Amino acid sequence: GIQVEQSPPDLILQEGANSTLRCNFSDSVNNLQWFHQNPWGQLINLFYIPSGTKQNGRLSATTVATERYSLLYISSSQTTDSGVYFCAVGSFQKLVFGTGTRLLVSP
């Protein structure tokens, strides 16, 4: 099956810093989504982005489908950005999740 690798596994930032999270995948996909899991376990959908670039406030994402990777950019990080960021890839019906990037933003 499809393999998903996220890097880095852990990231510690000072508030206000920028960061880039990466998701590599092993096969062509028609569905790629980024999620944020807060410290209470709630998963929030950030982006549906099988290709191209999208922006939503301080967050943006780019997927280069031909090279099988996606990047999530967080600018001017805030403490509320802390949590785990997951990339999920696959088909419309079945998504495979990576193991996530754990982000801690300190004041």
Add this chain to the structure above:
Amino acid sequence: DGGITQSPKYLFRKEGQNVTLSCEQNLNHDAMYWYRQDPGQGLRLIYYSQIVNDFQKGDIAEGYSVSREKKESFPLTVTSAQKNPTAFYLCASQTRQNTGELFFGEGSRLTVL
């Protein structure tokens, strides 16, 4: 407000007991999913259902059962055959008419003693 409601949020059970986790959505979504998350891990798909009265096994269906009698509801039963049931369980829904974005409930944390 529209959303996905999972209950209970926390559940403790003895080994050998079956447990049913509830998932209800009022988003009018066709597809519903159950995922399992273990500490420090990503999510793994247990079962999914695209329409009422139909469901498919995911990657780790052994020891679990589901039903989909109503569009709004997709309960998950963790049976005594599941060898390691202690985990965080997440329910999600998805409309078939758009891009396929998944929306999640708040999760149910099951601990088997």
